[in-house]
Amino acid sequence: MDDIAAVAVVGLGLIGGSIARALRYKADIHRIIGIDKNADYVHAALEDNVISDGIVVDDPNIPGPIDADIVFICTPVSSVQAMVSAIVPHVKKGCILTDTASVKAPIMYGIETILLGDTIFIGGHPMAGTEKSGYHAGNSRLLENAYYILTPPSTCDDEALDKLSHIIRSMGAIPVIMDADTHDEVVAAVSHLPHVLASSLMHFTKDQHNAEYMKLLAAGAFRDMTRIAASNPYMWREICLANASAVKRSIDDFIAVLSRFANMLDDKDAESILSYFIDAKQWRSDMPIVNKSYVYPTFDIIVDVDDKPGTIGEIATLLGQHSLNIKNIGILNSREDTSGALKISFSDRETQRTAVDILQSHGYKVFADS
Numbered sequence: 001m002d003d004i005a006a007v008a009v010v011g012l013g014l015i016g017g018s019i020a021r022a023l024r025y026k027a028d029i030h031r032i033i034g035i036d037k038n039a040d041y042v043h044a045a046l047e048d049n050v051i052s053d054g055i056v057v058d059d060p061n062i063p064g065p066i067d068a069d070i071v072f073i074c075t076p077v078s079s080v081q082a083m084v085s086a087i088v089p090h091v092k093k094g095c096i097l098t099d100t101a102s103v104k105a106p107i108m109y110g111i112e113t114i115l116l117g118d119t120i121f122i123g124g125h126p127m128a129g130t131e132k133s134g135y136h137a138g139n140s141r142l143l144e145n146a147y148y149i150l151t152p153p154s155t156c157d158d159e160a161l162d163k164l165s166h167i168i169r170s171m172g173a174i175p176v177i178m179d180a181d182t183h184d185e186v187v188a189a190v191s192h193l194p195h196v197l198a199s200s201l202m203h204f205t206k207d208q209h210n211a212e213y214m215k216l217l218a219a220g221a222f223r224d225m226t227r228i229a230a231s232n233p234y235m236w237r238e239i240c241l242a243n244a245s246a247v248k249r250s251i252d253d254f255i256a257v258l259s260r261f262a263n264m265l266d267d268k269d270a271e272s273i274l275s276y277f278i279d280a281k282q283w284r285s286d287m288p289i290v291n292k293s294y295v296y297p298t299f300d301i302i303v304d305v306d307d308k309p310g311t312i313g314e315i316a317t318l319l320g321q322h323s324l325n326i327k328n329i330g331i332l333n334s335r336e337d338t339s340g341a342l343k344i345s346f347s348d349r350e351t352q353r354t355a356v357d358i359l360q361s362h363g364y365k366v367f368a369d370s
């Protein structure tokens with residue numbers, strides 16, 4: 001990347017740590033300045049050679065100068081505006097500042113009040129992440145194939161937007177330009193509401209009279225729907241408050257959808273209930289969430305195994321002998337919708353099919369999605 005010699009990343013947590021790794025290993029940027037108030041993260045990133053220069057900051061002071069062409073601000077939503085004010089005096093002319101916060105409109109309006117001088121601020125939000133936090137949870141592939149929203153101000157020049165889009169592409173993500181209000185409305189529905197619902201499902205079951213049984217029996221569906229309830233509560237409080245009106249609108253609309261279904265049950269309306277599920281299934285299959293979203297697709301198999309020592313080792317060895325690379329392996333405690341108990345994940349369909357053939361030819365009962 002000829003015209004981008006140095007990049008700074010402020011906040012080396014899950015997102016900043018992943019951006020720094022992607023800049024280093026995918027965009028091939030060698031000068032990366034990592035800045036964080038957490039000295040352990042700065043030291044770990046230096047040790048990993050993810051960053052070339054490390055600065056531990058004493059909140060809210062930034063010791064200057066920051067010699068970077070682009071600065072990614074990857075700190076919590078509520079800190080972005082103050083961080084921009086603190087950084088502007090220390091960067092060079094033409095430097096592009098961008099953030100990664102999950103809510104955009106309050107930040108874009110807040111930044112309008114800051115004297116940016118010769119710097120340019122372009123809002124950003126990678127639609128990628130996990131329920132984890134901190135530097136050690138990050139990885140260089142987190143942004144791969146993820147949409148990366150950019151919310152440029154009306155005054156933004158094309159050259160700056162092109163430069164930022166280019167580096168985002170070089171990290172493996174897909175830049176999408178959008179206005180901040182539309183962004184906030186859309187993410188309220190597809191990101192913020194699901195987090196509220198995941199936590200609400202937890203509250204719902206926790207408060208039931210047979211909560212202990214529910215905890216014991218909660219199976220795949222419940223696990224899939226509540227993974228994100230394990231996310232950072234402080235971060236989600238900030239996000240929901242920063243996008244309160246859009247999240248509230250989504251909740252109201254969602255309650256109406258749920259009530260519609262409850263009415264179908266009251267009316268024993270079998271046809272409407274079936275259409276409800278068919279339409280939902282169709283809409284889901286129309287969404288590009290399987291291959292282009294926060295999670296990497298895996299190709300799974302379920303192997304019916306006896307509960308005896310050595311079985312997992314036996315299967316892993318068999319697959320290893322055929323040079324099949326296992327992405328993940330685990331015992332399913334829940335047998336809700338499968339009759340097997342060992343789940344093995346592969347990164348592609350071909351490996352999955354080969355694994356099925358090998359295990360079946362050794363007498364194992366194997367299930368795989370097609």
Ligand SMILES: NC(=O)C1=CN([C@@H]2O[C@H](COP(=O)(O)OP(=O)(O)OC[C@H]3O[C@@H](n4cnc5c(N)ncnc54)[C@H](O)[C@@H]3O)[C@@H](O)[C@H]2O)C=CC1
Nearest residue numbers: 011012013014015036037075076077101102129130133134
């Ligand atoms: N967690 C996720 O999946 C996603 C988060 N985001 C957004 O990205 C931003 C960062 O989120 P995460 O990486 O998940 O959080 P994180 O908690 O993993 O990382 C935040 C980092 O910022 C540092 N930090 C906080 N205040 C600071 C300050 N004043 N000066 C210097 N460093 C400071 C922390 O020490 C920490 O290393 C947030 O604005 C969040 O809304 C965007 C997409 C996905």
Ligand SMILES: O=C(O)C(=O)Cc1ccc(O)cc1
Nearest residue numbers: 102127128129130131228294
């Ligand atoms: O863990 C998940 O699936 C997420 O939903 C992660 C996430 C969290 C916050 C965002 O603004 C975007 C993505």
